[in-house]
Amino acid sequence: MEGCSELRNQAIGGTKPEVKFFEGEKWLVITGLLGFLLAGICAVWVMLNGAEVSPNGDVSKAISFNAALGIFILSTAAISPLSGLGMKSRAIFRWSYIVLALYSYFAETVQNLRGVNPRFVKDGTAFDEGVGFIFAFVALLLVLFYLFLAVQYFRKKAYRLRPGLVLGIRYAMIAVMFSFAAGIWISVNQGRIVGLHGNIIWLHGLGFHALQALPFVAWLTERSSLTTSVRSRWIHITGCAYLLGLAAIGWQTILGNSIMEWSVLPLLAICSFLISIAPVVLLLRQTAAINKSYRA
Template sequence: MSHGAIGSQAVGSAKPSVKFFEGEKWLVLTGLLGFLLAGICAVWVMLYGGPVAPGGNVSSAFSFNAALGIFLLSTAAITPFSALGGKGRAFFRWSFIVIALYSYLAETVQNFRGVNPRFVKGGIPFDVTVGSIFAFVALLLVLCYLFFAIQYFRRKAYRLHPELLVGIRYAMIAVLLSFAAGIWMSANGGRIVGLHGNIIWLHGLGFHALQAVPAVAWLAGYTSCTERTRSRFIHATGITYLAGLTAIGWQTYLGQNILEWSVLPLVACGCFLISFASGVLVLCKTAFGLHLFNQISKRSQTA
């Protein structure tokens, strides 16, 4: 069954009907809470600025809440395809929600109080305790997501939705690289490595694979391409995305800026362009993409 049939079981197919976000209302609401908190932080920043003495920054809370909200929504979208049983999904869902709620609270409240929740310097015992628990919660988040990621490498999940699962698998590897970058930041005592290296690029871009690569795999199901061609597009997208992350990680490890004109940044840029181009080509081969292309062609001819 192609991805276009996901959510509406084909006649005579033994595969169950599955929809994105199915059964994950509370995970979705927790993700939306991140956008609400980010909006509050954004209003504060516009009115009073980001920095809060002595060490807080509401701008950091804004970016964190928005990023965690996107991450939760992306996770909620693909959770139904993990082949986890009811108890396994409940365990992951509520563990993840509790972790997210504490993370929202610590990041937002502490930055408004003028305290960096991750790297507390000269804080009162309360601040040190919140920071220590935050570090422990971050570790639980990694372990919880590792349990979740493993489910997509099971045969049961692959048999149900093989092409989409390939895309999700690439995304999971990228997410685990992001978590590794987060641990690297904690061990390093900050995001800066050497003179110009910045771990936050690897940390952030890895998480965005969770939206990019599965989206290409999903769109591939709406094309008229052969199974082999669809598979090639998905693998091209995933492999080049991971290669781009690897180049960024290596450049950062060397303590160099990823925006400079040198070999590794250029390799990373080339890899991401190929990954993006694969997605665009898949989109163009869908009915929507073909219609859009025809409309643009007609307008350019009449202009």
């Protein structure tokens, strides 16, 4: 009778099945895993032949790029079901991103193996210039399509699916926009170095890692014994601290200074990221204590 009641409630909209990570995103997952495969192949190349390929190629950059894009695609595949998008809209985003990612893998890997910097082509052939031009256009499309996805998490439709988790994803999406802005900055700057010691790549990379860190905290709060208001408070603290850390790193970079020096902004960034990690430690300890009590 209880099972029949549950089915009846679902039929009339009383309850809905929980939306799960990666649900319906097999091909995005495969595309993300392809990045790790290509990174591994490039790593073998570097061990056998060295990283530099004359005149301007650097296969070690292909390793980091392919792995980073793979992580990004996998993280996106995990949270995509929580966007609230309909099947057709998700399919459009999915296949557009797959095509763009495949081209990015191709440009970064093949061109570096050919001795060409795919982003900043110097004395290249018409083919190299064409690949570089399309690569820049693809990078812009990656930003625009992701902006479309990001907006969905700020709608009520997405929030109703899993409120705490979507709240964490909202903060992650803001952080990702910092990363995209940093990527555009690198392109306009014609490189990652600013001033004497500033390096844009730190802001670019740490912003994307919010896709793993912030939803993970929100996921842990779902499995805690905390009240709804306390869960939301933890997610807000984590998200705000992470964004503050990114802002400090960004400002330090704008000043042309290294984030490794002992000054106010790097220390502020360190403290902010430590605060964003604190809920993870506390929630994991609580989960371990609950599991231990169950076993007892």
